[in-house]
Amino acid sequence: MLNSVKTWLSRYRQSHPEHGEMPKPKALQQQPLEQARLVVLDLETTGLNPAKDQVIAIGAVAIRGNAIDLRDQFDLILRRPELDITETVLIHGIGPEALTKGHETEDALLHLIEWLDGDPVLAYHSAFDKKFLEKTLRQQLGYSMGHAWLDVAELLPAFFPKAETGGRGLDHWSEHFGLQASTRHHAAADAMVTAELTLIVLNKALKDGIFTLSQLDEKLRHWRKLSRMKQY
Amino acid sequence: MTHSPDNQHPQNTRAIMGFLREHAPFSFMDEAHLAHFAEHAALRFYADNDVVLSPDDGTVTDFYIVKQGRIRGERTNPKNGQAETTFEISLGECFPLAALIGERPTRTLHRASGDTFCLSLDHDSFVTLFSESDPFRDFCLRGVSSLLDRVNQHIRSGAMESIGTSHSLDAPLDRFALRNPIVCSPDTPIRKAVALMHENSVGSIIITDDERKPIGIFTLRDLRTLVAEASAPLEAPISQVMTAKPTCLPAHADAFEAAMKMAEHHFAHVCIKDSENRLIGVVSERDLFSLQRVDLVHLARTIGTATHLRTLVSLRSDVSRLVDTMLAHGADSGQVVKIITTLNDVTVRRVLELNRQRHDPEISFTWLTFGSEGRQEQTLLTDQDNGILFSVPDGMTEDQVRERLLPFAESVNKDLAECGFTLCKGNIMASNPKLCLSGREWDDWFIRFIDASTPQNLVYSSIFLDMRAVYGPMGPLTELLDKVLTRIQKNALFQKMLAENALNRRPPLTMFRSFRYAPDGEPHTLDLKRQGLSPFVESVRVFALAHGVGAANTLERIDQLAKKGVFDTKDANAWKEAYSLIQAIRMRAHQDLLDKQQPLSNYINPDHLNPLDRRILRESFRQAQRLQQKLEVTYQL
Numbered sequence: 001m002l003n004s005v006k007t008w009l010s011r012y013r014q015s016h017p018e019h020g021e022m023p024k025p026k027a028l029q030q031q032p033l034e035q036a037r038l039v040v041l042d043l044e045t046t047g048l049n050p051a052k053d054q055v056i057a058i059g060a061v062a063i064r065g066n067a068i069d070l071r072d073q074f075d076l077i078l079r080r081p082e083l084d085i086t087e088t089v090l091i092h093g094i095g096p097e098a099l100t101k102g103h104e105t106e107d108a109l110l111h112l113i114e115w116l117d118g119d120p121v122l123a124y125h126s127a128f129d130k131k132f133l134e135k136t137l138r139q140q141l142g143y144s145m146g147h148a149w150l151d152v153a154e155l156l157p158a159f160f161p162k163a164e165t166g167g168r169g170l171d172h173w174s175e176h177f178g179l180q181a182s183t184r185h186h187a188a189a190d191a192m193v194t195a196e197l198t199l200i201v202l203n204k205a206l207k208d209g210i211f212t213l214s215q216l217d218e219k220l221r222h223w224r225k226l227s228r229m230k231q232y
Numbered sequence: 233m234t235h236s237p238d239n240q241h242p243q244n245t246r247a248i249m250g251f252l253r254e255h256a257p258f259s260f261m262d263e264a265h266l267a268h269f270a271e272h273a274a275l276r277f278y279a280d281n282d283v284v285l286s287p288d289d290g291t292v293t294d295f296y297i298v299k300q301g302r303i304r305g306e307r308t309n310p311k312n313g314q315a316e317t318t319f320e321i322s323l324g325e326c327f328p329l330a331a332l333i334g335e336r337p338t339r340t341l342h343r344a345s346g347d348t349f350c351l352s353l354d355h356d357s358f359v360t361l362f363s364e365s366d367p368f369r370d371f372c373l374r375g376v377s378s379l380l381d382r383v384n385q386h387i388r389s390g391a392m393e394s395i396g397t398s399h400s401l402d403a404p405l406d407r408f409a410l411r412n413p414i415v416c417s418p419d420t421p422i423r424k425a426v427a428l429m430h431e432n433s434v435g436s437i438i439i440t441d442d443e444r445k446p447i448g449i450f451t452l453r454d455l456r457t458l459v460a461e462a463s464a465p466l467e468a469p470i471s472q473v474m475t476a477k478p479t480c481l482p483a484h485a486d487a488f489e490a491a492m493k494m495a496e497h498h499f500a501h502v503c504i505k506d507s508e509n510r511l512i513g514v515v516s517e518r519d520l521f522s523l524q525r526v527d528l529v530h531l532a533r534t535i536g537t538a539t540h541l542r543t544l545v546s547l548r549s550d551v552s553r554l555v556d557t558m559l560a561h562g563a564d565s566g567q568v569v570k571i572i573t574t575l576n577d578v579t580v581r582r583v584l585e586l587n588r589q590r591h592d593p594e595i596s597f598t599w600l601t602f603g604s605e606g607r608q609e610q611t612l613l614t615d616q617d618n619g620i621l622f623s624v625p626d627g628m629t630e631d632q633v634r635e636r637l638l639p640f641a642e643s644v645n646k647d648l649a650e651c652g653f654t655l656c657k658g659n660i661m662a663s664n665p666k667l668c669l670s671g672r673e674w675d676d677w678f679i680r681f682i683d684a685s686t687p688q689n690l691v692y693s694s695i696f697l698d699m700r701a702v703y704g705p706m707g708p709l710t711e712l713l714d715k716v717l718t719r720i721q722k723n724a725l726f727q728k729m730l731a732e733n734a735l736n737r738r739p740p741l742t743m744f745r746s747f748r749y750a751p752d753g754e755p756h757t758l759d760l761k762r763q764g765l766s767p768f769v770e771s772v773r774v775f776a777l778a779h780g781v782g783a784a785n786t787l788e789r790i791d792q793l794a795k796k797g798v799f800d801t802k803d804a805n806a807w808k809e810a811y812s813l814i815q816a817i818r819m820r821a822h823q824d825l826l827d828k829q830q831p832l833s834n835y836i837n838p839d840h841l842n843p844l845d846r847r848i849l850r851e852s853f854r855q856a857q858r859l860q861q862k863l864e865v866t867y868q869l
Contacts, residue, residue, distance in 0.1 A: 059243065059244075061244065066276065066277070067274040067275060067276045067352070068274060068275040068276075069274050070244065070245065070248065070270065070271060070272065070273050070274060070275070071271060071272055073242060073244060073245075075242035075243055075244065177347060178300060178347070179300070182243065182244070182246070182247030182250070183243065183247075186243055188242060188243040188244050189243050189244065189247065191244075192243075192244045192247070195275075196275065196277065196349065199275070199276070199277035199349075200277055200279070200347070202277075203277055203278070203279050203282070204279070207279075
């Protein structure tokens with residue numbers, strides 16, 4: 001992975017003297033679900049507060065043609081030696097040593113934007129990842145284009161309203177479908193489990209007659225409305 | 233592909249490699265090949281009942297492994313148009329191998345059974361792995377059979393361990409190699425060296441230097457190559473064609489070490505050296521392994537000439553040791569079972585002879601054995617199922633003959649029990665007046681058995697319809713068998729009832745393809761005999777009797793049924809393989825119990841098997857299901 005990033009960067013710098021030609025985010029439109037590339041992402045951070053905490057690790061996989069393509073994945077630990085990460089080290093298992101092996105933040109983030117290629121991003125409780133990622137991209141690269149985000153934590157109950165999961169967490173749904181994370185609180189492993197859940201959602205969506213990204217987005221809006229009504 | 237340490241792979245690649253490592257054949261593959269696999273795979277999801285692959289999809293391009301859930305194969309029965317499950321593929325198993333290798337569409341609809349995840353590999357990556365990884369290629373081409381070899385290797389090495397502590401192979405090598413080996417110097421012409429071998433009728437000659445240190449070896453096998461390839465003139469010095477640096481062991485090494493070396497390197501001779509590296513002898517494979525053959529022949533002869541019952545009793549432990557040895561030398565379970573039966577037959581004959589010496593009833597009779605002994609399928613755990621077929625001398629009634637034979641039979645049954653043949657709980661023994669009958673009485677007995685088939689009769693079918701003569705004239709039994717077979721062949725109703733009965737014992741697989749444990753016995757155990765072997769034995773019996781096959785042995789019956797075209801040859805082989813494997817696992821379990829001095833039992837806990845054995849056992853049970861399906865279709869059950 002590290003080597004491939006280095007090769008890519010040197011090529012990128014030759015062809016992109018400044019960051020002028022970043023890929024543009026694509027909106028949720030008529031792209032067929034079966035052909036669109038969807039990125040499923042998970043971040044590990046130093047804490048829960050986007051205003052003061054920082055991203056430590058980014059793990060992501062891509063879904064295309066209803067399959068998780070392992071040739072197309074992203075697994076990086078950022079180089080943030082200036083951060084105090086003692087707080088969350090226990091949860092993530094990323095200590096200072098592992099961090100220093102990571103990348104120059106700017107290079108890694110550049111690579112991430114290129115790798116995302118403007119495709120829609122899915123995450124579990126995506127609001128969290130979205131805030132952290134957008135803040136990081138803005139601060140480090142001055143990049144402020146917003147990707148289309150979809151929350152897997154919403155997609156699951158929208159398509160499986162009757163599932164008795166005993167909770168709304170990633171673990172609850174994984175357990176419900178008998179999935180096993182290879183290791184928890186590891187960005188890439190969590191992204192993988194989230195992507196597996198996404199495959200289950202996509203399978204159901206196609207059966208329910210939802211064939212495009214905009215239909216999927218519509219379904220979510222509808223579900224949100226419904227669940228708000230239920231609260232009253 | 234270059235090898236790289238594990239921590240250089242991304243987490244998700246590592247996780248998939250870890251998954252692969254737990255399953256054959258991937259567990260035998262190199263790290264680099266596993267990494268290639270994991271990096272090029274795609275993960276797909278199929279909900280319950282989703283079609284994964286269909287014959288309509290065209291030529292198969294991708295290779296799949298089940299990562300979670302199950303896949304079932306579905307074919308439409310041409311008779312009733314209903315979909316039937318033909319196979320199931322569970323965790324860690326691959327598909328569709330035959331179609332992928334044959335570059336054709338699959339012939340079976342593959343459907344998800346429950347929520348299922350599969351890893352898939354596209355055609356290019358599959359081809360790369362196929363060409364670079366030997367274990368992978370072997371598996372793709374030979375499927376489960378390639379794994380079967382590994383199981384057999386495993387059984388073999390297990391038995392080797394126990395042999396290490398037994399007498400014969402434990403002995404120091406110099407006991408086998410005391411003979412003066414034939415030697416010559418390196419400049420000896422080939423012709424002269426071969427003449428030396430010929431004069432001394434040996435298979436090898438050692439080439440030594442002036443200090444009698446071995447520098448090469450020349451064997452009959454080398455001679456064959458030399459002649460076939462004409463690689464050197466016979467006048468050339470032997471050093472040109474010898475194998476240099478022959479394998480040597482010190483004299484204090486044991487025979488087991490030598491046997492292992494030979495097995496490992498596929499050569500047939502080992503030189504024995506003294507502490508100064510001088511040659512003192514040579515041991516050939518034949519020297520070592522003929523010991524075992526001598527054991528068998530010798531043991532049979534010792535049993536056959538024993539003069540006292542207690543000698544026979546003490547010889548039984550030698551039989552068990554021999555079984556160990558046979559397994560270690562790679563004898564398949566079918567051979568071993570036959571050897572056990574042979575030795576059991578010799579024992580039974582000797583017991584009968586000893587009893588006749590003491591008290592001869594002076595009646596001509598044939599000693600019959602039934603059930604597993606009749607089928608020549610006995611293992612070490614065996615009970616008596618026997619009977620007597622007698623002829624009635626002029627001037628005597630059948631009851632008078634019986635009166636004379638019964639005390640004799642009782643004594644024989646008792647003696648056999650002392651030799652380890654447990655008394656039959658159902659009293660299926662020659663001392664039972666109902667089973668000590670004349671030819672006419674037996675015939676009547678079978679007429680009743682076949683025409684008035686009660687449920688009780690059917691339970692006995694597995695015993696009395698597998699019948700063999702062990703002692704006495706064979707003629708009367710052949711006559712009886714002919715009548716019985718003809719009668720069964722004509723009686724479709726009886727066949728159908730037999731078939732129904734054969735389906736009572738289902739292979740221990742649940743709908744979900746995990747093991748179904750035995751209802752009796754310890755929790756979480758399988759009864760290898762009743763749940764594993766019986767479905768084969770009983771189904772095959774129905775086909776055999778219906779087609780006039782006289783053999784009682786299950787494997788022989790399968791062979792003959794294949795010859796008659798009743799079974800497809802491929803099916804027949806698969807069933808023989810599966811049956812033998814369950815038998816092998818059962819025998820290994822018996823040997824283990826013997827070693828631990830525990831009572832023999834047919835129950836095993838599949839959790840105690842290694843994953844490969846477990847999978848193959850499951851595959852074998854699946855074959856039993858297929859055989860039963862054939863029975864169901866044939867008799868429309």
